[in-house]
Amino acid sequence: xxxxxxxxxxxxxxxxxxxxxxxxxxxxxxxxxxxxxxxxxxxxxxxxxxxxxxxxxxxxxxxxxxxxxxxxxxxxxxxxxxxxxxxxxxxxxxxxxxxxxxxxxxxxxxxxxxxxxxxxxxxxxxxxxxxxxxxxxxxxxxxxxxxxxxxxxxxxxxxxxxxxxxxxxxxxxxxxxxxxxxxxxxxxxxxxxxxxxxxxxxxxxxxxxxxxxxxxxxxxxxxxxxxxxxxxxxxxxxxxxxxxxxxxxxxxxxxxxxxxxxxxxxxxxxxxxxxxxxxxxxxxxxxxxxxxxxxxxxxxxxxxxxxxxxxxxxxxxxxxxxxxxxxxxxxxxxxxxxxxxxxxxxxxxxxxxxxxxxxxxxxxxxxxxxxxxxxxxxxxxxxxxxxxxxxxxxxxxxxxxxxxxxxxxxxxxxxxxxxxxxxxxxxxxxxxxxxxxxxxxxxxxxx
Numbered sequence: 001x002x003x004x005x006x007x008x009x010x011x012x013x014x015x016x017x018x019x020x021x022x023x024x025x026x027x028x029x030x031x032x033x034x035x036x037x038x039x040x041x042x043x044x045x046x047x048x049x050x051x052x053x054x055x056x057x058x059x060x061x062x063x064x065x066x067x068x069x070x071x072x073x074x075x076x077x078x079x080x081x082x083x084x085x086x087x088x089x090x091x092x093x094x095x096x097x098x099x100x101x102x103x104x105x106x107x108x109x110x111x112x113x114x115x116x117x118x119x120x121x122x123x124x125x126x127x128x129x130x131x132x133x134x135x136x137x138x139x140x141x142x143x144x145x146x147x148x149x150x151x152x153x154x155x156x157x158x159x160x161x162x163x164x165x166x167x168x169x170x171x172x173x174x175x176x177x178x179x180x181x182x183x184x185x186x187x188x189x190x191x192x193x194x195x196x197x198x199x200x201x202x203x204x205x206x207x208x209x210x211x212x213x214x215x216x217x218x219x220x221x222x223x224x225x226x227x228x229x230x231x232x233x234x235x236x237x238x239x240x241x242x243x244x245x246x247x248x249x250x251x252x253x254x255x256x257x258x259x260x261x262x263x264x265x266x267x268x269x270x271x272x273x274x275x276x277x278x279x280x281x282x283x284x285x286x287x288x289x290x291x292x293x294x295x296x297x298x299x300x301x302x303x304x305x306x307x308x309x310x311x312x313x314x315x316x317x318x319x320x321x322x323x324x325x326x327x328x329x330x331x332x333x334x335x336x337x338x339x340x341x342x343x344x345x346x347x348x349x350x351x352x353x354x355x356x357x358x359x360x361x362x363x364x365x366x367x368x369x370x371x372x373x374x375x376x377x378x379x380x381x382x383x384x385x386x387x388x389x390x391x392x393x394x395x396x397x398x399x400x401x402x403x404x405x406x407x408x409x410x411x412x413x414x415x416x417x418x419x420x421x422x423x424x425x426x427x428x429x430x431x432x433x434x435x436x437x438x439x440x441x442x443x444x445x446x447x
Contacts, residue, residue, distance in 0.1 A: 096233075103229045110222045113261045117215040120268050124208040127275045128201055134282045135197040137445030141286055142190040144442045148293060149183045151437060152176050152300075155430040165415075166422040172303040179296045186289045193285055200275050207268040214264050290443035297437050304431050311423040315416060322412040329405045336402060339395040343388060350384040353377055 051059075156176050160167075231238055252260070357377050361368070441447050 100229060103225050107222060107225050107229060109258075110218050110225065113258075114215060114218045114222060116265060117211050117218065117261065120265055120272075121208055121211045121215060124204055124211065124268055124272055127272050128204040128208065131197060131201055131204065131275050131279055134279050135194060135201065137286060138190055138194045138197060138282060139445075140447070141289065141443060141445035142187060142194065144438045144445070145183055145187050145190070145293070147436065147438050148297065148443075149180065149187070151433055152180045152183065154433055155300075156180070158425050158429045158433075162422045162425060163418045166418050170303075170307060172300070172307045172426070175296070175300045175303045179300055182292060182296050186293065189285065189289070193282060197278060197282065200271070200278050203271050204275055207264075207271050210264055211268050214261055218261075286444045290440045293443050294440050297434070301431070301434060304426055304434070308423060308427050308431075311419050311426065315419050315423065318412055318416040318419065322409065322416060325405055325409050325412060329402065329409060332398060332402045332405055336395060336398045339391055339398055343391045343395065346384055346388050346391065350381065350388065353380045353384060357381060 156173070159173060159176075357374075360374065360377070363369075439447070
């Protein structure tokens with residue numbers, strides 16, 4: 001039996017029971033088996049080819065039976081087709097409902113992960129901004145340390161211009177050296193912390209970008225699934241895609257899909273917590289370094305103050321000694337003049353005594369007697385010579401003392417000038433320069 005081609009407007013629904021043709025019934029038709037039978041072929045020796053009456057009836061019966069069999073088969077096929085159409089329609093409805101429900105569940109899962117990713121991205125962005133602010137504080141604090149370092153080095157260089165014997169390694173210099181070493185260590189610490197902050201900012205941005213890409217993919221997938229969830233049988237946008245049911249080899253599983261986002265969130269949260277800890281560390285470092293610098297600055301200023309007090313006290317004592325020395329020099333000069341006058345005064349009596357002895361030595365004969373007057377004149381000359389010797393010795397001592405006093409005066413004046421210069425360097429140069437020392441807010445990076 002020939003099959004009839006049916007024009008379909010849409011692809012038929014999948015069938016649960018494969019359709020197959022019914023077996024054909026074989027009908028036996030009587031053929032020429034003897035002298036009184038004919039198959040419609042021309043008989044040899046007769047005028048025309050004609051069918052027999054029995055053949056005609058057999059042919060009619062065969063037509064009736066075939067029509068009945070075809071109708072019966074068609075009825076069975078119609079019943080099976082209606083049953084199959086109903087079953088496939090129900091199956092298609094259930095499958096579509098289940099697919100729609102699963103797409104909706106998938107949308108909920110994606111919305112949850114998308115929200116977490118968006119929240120993590122915003123948290124990372126805010127944390128990165130806070131870390132950038134801390135990095136700027138570090139940079140400002142590092143720039144602020146340049147002023148104390150220049151002040152400390154300038155103080156050391158200025159104090160190198162002190163003169164001997166004030167060029168000493170005193171407590172002020174020890175504190176200044178400690179200050180320069182402290183500033184160097186703080187600068188190295190701030191540089192290392194800045195590099196650590198830069199590296200952490202880079203990691204924050206990398207994980208933020210990873211989460212943003214994951215979020216973007218989920219937004220795109222969410223929009224696609226949301227569009228798919230709105231499709232129905234009456235949608236005009238649907239069409240046939242025969243090869244769409246083929247699974248991609250690179251497609252992920254639900255487990256790997258969820259694990260991928262979980263790992264992204266875990267790494268992002270880990271870096272965010274590391275960034276928070278780094279910000280706390282930076283705040284502690286800036287606070288401690290600013291306090292250490294200010295404490296050391298106060299220690300240096302205190303040492304300068306004490307040193308200036310010592311220099312002032314030394315200057316006052318030197319001025320006092322210089323004043324007394326000058327007064328003693330004046331008195332000693334008067335003493336030297338008095339001694340010279342005394343020596344000069346002894347010349348006339350000595351001349352008289354010596355002249356008397358000389359004249360008496362010319363007495364004649366027995367008159368040249370060692371009388372009492374002679375002995376007295378001799379003793380007088382001896383006494384005058386002894387007095388002159390004593391006066392001259394005292395004069396020498398007085399002159400030496402005067403020279404010593406002059407040397408002392410010169411030393412006192414030189415030492416006073418040296419200490420005045422040292423006081424000028426410490427007070428006018430160093431302490432005036434230290435008045436420009438940054439405030440604790442500047443050292444902490446707030447200004």
